[in-house]
Amino acid sequence: MKCPRIAILGFAIESNRFAPVSTREDFLSRAWLKGADLMTDARRDAPVMTPEIPAFVRTLDSIGPWTPVPVLFANAESGGAVEHAFFEDTMTEFERGLRLALPLDAVYICEHGAAITTEEDDPDGAVFALVRSIVGPSVPIVATLDLHANVSDRMVDSVDALISYRRNPHTDMAERGADAARILSELVNGMHTAVAHVRLPVCAPPTQLLTAPGTGPYAEMIRRAEQIDDARVVNVSVVGGFAFADTPKNGLTVLVTTRNDAPLAARIANELASYGWQERAAFVPQLTPLDAAIRLAKTVADDATRAPVLLADVADNPGGGGRGNTPFILRALLEAEVHGAILGVVTDPELVADAVQAGVGATLLARFNRSENTVHSERFEAPARVRRLHEGKGVGRRGQLAGCRFDLGPSVALQVGGVTVIVISKRHQCHEPMFFEMFGIDIAGARVVALKSRGHFRAAFDEYFSDDRIISVDAPGLTSPMLSRFDFRKLPRPVVPLDTLPAWQANARTIIPGERA
Structure with a gap:
């Protein structure tokens, strides 16, 4: 395809249900980049936005001609639930920008993945579903996530590939943006994916989700994912989650994206999840x-x-x-x-x-x-x-x-x-x-x-x-990190480390985005 038109957008915040509400001002004071301002910042030497979009842009530039269609990127420091009226306004901006941009050949969504609003437990899923409803079933959509995202079925079902960070501290944000560009380029040129995901009954405190070698089972899960050498595998993401969001979709999640091989995706996802479950005792913090x-x-x-x-x-x-x-x-x-x-x-x-x-x-x-x-x-x-x-x-x-x-x-x-x-x-x-x-x-x-x-x-x-x-x-x-001190209301229970679970069996859910139509 010559010079594909690719939209860029994102709503990025990590929400702590126990913190004061996040407001419009929290986003405007950090990053609210609309239309041409988004692309201007993405191409700065020292951008305000997080590194994923600039790396996405640089990588697509290196692959070949394309037409960027910048919609809106909104980002704020982690805080409490977002004012729902502001989120609705943001969704209106997304919808208006996407409809004006049609037809599109692909969409890149740069999201954190652990947002909540004062009325919505899965605003990230709402963003993904909105994009899908506008562009239709066959237009490729790729999204990047923080490794502290909470992944819902709606998020997985709405896109062709989900890519999360692999490093905590997050020093690989640019690499993941580049991954998104390469995968989206393949999708635009006819590649189809199959996705498997499995959520563990584990809501680990953030201190237990470091990724340096030897720091625990989460680091080992990522190491094993990175060692997979199979041309059929597009991406493996081990998403640690963010317990303080306190949502029904909380839980450490394994996502495996393959080149239209659902059984392979499910096998890898189940193997990684089973290892994480086996080592669940290490998700208890030591301070x-x-x-x-x-x-x-x-x-x-x-x-x-x-x-x-x-x-x-x-x-x-x-x-x-x-x-x-x-x-x-x-x-x-x-x-x-x-x-x-x-x-x-x-x-x-x-x-x-x-x-x-x-x-x-x-x-x-x-x-x-x-x-x-x-x-x-x-x-x-x-x-x-x-x-x-x-x-x-x-x-x-x-x-x-x-x-x-x-x-x-x-x-x-x-x-x-x-x-x-x-x-x-x-x-x-x-x-x-x-x-x-x-x-x-x-x-x-x-x-x-x-x-x-x-x-x-x-x-x-x-x-x-x-x-x-x-x-x-x-x-x-x-x-x-001592989660027992919080009054969780929506976490899926029982869950490690708050509860004791004698048994659990990994059973990955698979979808084939290409069959969406």
Whole structure:
């Protein structure tokens, strides 16, 4: 086919049902790219959008002539359920853009896959089904997903191939966008797929879904998937899921896409799922209690011969819907008189405004969370000195944000006792060294580093900390890996690790998209 017309769109957010509602402003302040603006950003050296679409575009450019039809890409930091009225408006934009673009030869959907709205448990499925209803049964559709997606039957049934990340931290987003381009090109040129998927009764906390070698059964499932060497196999995705979305479609899911070979797809899916089930005990989290973590931090701070440590505040991860403002680790560091510590990033626009008004070098009473009334966001006060101010804008240096623009809003470095605290205005998880370095802070010179991030920091801070120096701290928060602390209402039960299941048998569901018509 000469110069195929390929539409691009996506609605990307990871929704935590226990967090405050995500609003229109959350998307507009992060990425709301419509029409030509979408393509302009996709071709920037340092785009605002996540890397999948730029890689998709570059790969199709390299394959041959095509006509991009950019519709809309909407992306926000992980948060609570999306305001349903805003989601409906977004769906209207998708429908209008697609209908105006007809006829189309293919569609690429860049989705996170773990969204919920205040009224809908499967908005990702709604997006996929809408696209299919508009373009018809025979037009190829490929979608990429975060490996923390929750996969529904409706999502699988609506597209020809689903591709999820394989790395956690997510350092392969561009590679998966490139995969989507190559697979879609094959589909446009006549290839047909068969898809098998099986969902395990496992809702693993995010800390148990790392993918570095030796980190657990999830990493091993992906390793086995990548070792499959069979020309009939198009893609194998092992999708870890996101427990905090609390939906009926939650659960670790294996997706296998073949070149029209349904039995092969089912066999591979069942084998991988059976292995994951066999190793289910490893999906129970192991954290270090807060008091033990602080004792270690104090020892390290007082003994220069000890290697520095990193404290991961996994329970207050903005990348999973946390508010980025719980005071527990900061308060404990101050009470223990730990010195030589840096902590980031805390979201508190009112405190930033106070610091900006006071000016560099001024002292003030830092009032954290003065008007915050969400769960765990306790008010906390401490004397502080303003070390430095920054506009909060930059380009990532390593890991997931490498080469991508970020905007934390007006930001400040405060000296609070022996701890340098980075406070920002726009909520963001701390997974990029530049969040400290833009203030002139030498991370290598710190004795203790505390980060509000669950795991993505590992891909960027590995130049400073080996895994044995990283402590995942058990503190309160909206993203605590201790799932028993949450009042789940919609998770499919029983489910590991919340329940005991004596037996389960993998039985993959298969579809052949080419027979849809």
